[in-house]
Amino acid sequence: MSDVFDALAHPVRRKILKYLRERPLSAGELAERFDLAKPTLSGHFAVLKAADLVTTERKGTSIIYRLNMSVLEEAMAALMSIAGTEAPEPESQMPEGQIT
Amino acid sequence: MSDVFDALAHPVRRKILKYLRERPLSAGELAERFDLAKPTLSGHFAVLKAADLVTTERKGTSIIYRLNMSVLEEAMAALMSIAGTEAPEPESQMPEGQIT
DNA sequence: AATATATTTCGGTAATTCGCTAAATAACAA
DNA sequence: TTGTTATTTAGCGAATTACCGAAATATATT
Numbered sequence: 001m002s003d004v005f006d007a008l009a010h011p012v013r014r015k016i017l018k019y020l021r022e023r024p025l026s027a028g029e030l031a032e033r034f035d036l037a038k039p040t041l042s043g044h045f046a047v048l049k050a051a052d053l054v055t056t057e058r059k060g061t062s063i064i065y066r067l068n069m070s071v072l073e074e075a076m077a078a079l080m081s082i083a084g085t086e087a088p089e090p091e092s093q094m095p096e097g098q099i100t
Numbered sequence: 101m102s103d104v105f106d107a108l109a110h111p112v113r114r115k116i117l118k119y120l121r122e123r124p125l126s127a128g129e130l131a132e133r134f135d136l137a138k139p140t141l142s143g144h145f146a147v148l149k150a151a152d153l154v155t156t157e158r159k160g161t162s163i164i165y166r167l168n169m170s171v172l173e174e175a176m177a178a179l180m181s182i183a184g185t186e187a188p189e190p191e192s193q194m195p196e197g198q199i200t
Numbered sequence: 201a202a203t204a205t206a207t208t209t210c211g212g213t214a215a216t217t218c219g220c221t222a223a224a225t226a227a228c229a230a
Numbered sequence: 231t232t233g234t235t236a237t238t239t240a241g242c243g244a245a246t247t248a249c250c251g252a253a254a255t256a257t258a259t260t
Contacts, residue, residue: 002109008179009105010218017182027237040219042238047217061227061236072183076176079108082117083172110248127207140249142208147247161206161257 004075007051012036013044020054020067027063104175107151112136113144117153120167127163 007013016030031041045065048054052071057064107113116130131141145165148154152171157164 001114002111005105005109009102009109011102014101014178014182021182021184037220038237043218063237069183072179076179076183078114079172079176079179082114082121083169083176084121137250138207139209139251143248163207
């Protein structure tokens with residue numbers, strides 16, 4: 001979940017996700033929409049992909065990026081679980097358990 | 101909004117918020133719940149406060165941290181606006197507008 | 201004033217992030 | 231094979247993050 005919020009923490013990456021919400025777009029089509037060098041955008045794509053917020057598919061010479069809605073939903077669930085009313089399990093030494 | 105997601109991107113900070121959801125806690129009470137040095141926790145508190153996810157109130161020698169639910173709600177709204185169906189306004193040079 | 205408690209600030213180290221340009225790779229076309 | 235287009239990888243510098251121990255600050259108590 002850290003990866004997801006980390007990916008969401010950059011405005012360019014949030015904007016990328018908003019574009020992908022409309023329809024899948026190639027790396028180049030996305031790059032057209034920003035005033036950043038393509039390698040810079042490619043790095044942002046990699047962060048989004050590592051968080052599983054987007055999936056990719058090669059189409060000829062292009063790579064198509066597609067929004068992964070289910071991970072966005074998980075992020076919302078994580079926010080709900082912070083705002084919610086269940087007690088957090090005590091924890092003093094952060095050993096291993098899923099630290100949502 | 102970047103500040104908020106940035107703050108949410110660290111597991112310790114998410115855990116802090118979960119503790120504060122139950123009731124306001126002092127810096128020391130929070131620090132007891134983690135195996136991290138107090139200066140480290142103090143840094144995490146500062147990040148949460150910069151994002152306005154918590155508010156503080158001095159009570160004698162203690163500083164009481166309190167969850168700011170409304171900012172959590174704004175974060176959820178931001179996620180909704182990514183998952184939603186409205187078209188993002190075109191933008192090619194990221195000039196100034198609120199880059200949610 | 202002196203002491204005790206609670207918390208933050210300071211200074212340092214190691215690791216990471218974000219932007220860039222240049223170079224490498226992948227798929228396709230001639 | 232050569233060339234063209236699309237995209238990523240490599241490498242760099244500047245800035246930031248996360249942790250720590252030591253020192254500083256703020257409040258209250260004696």
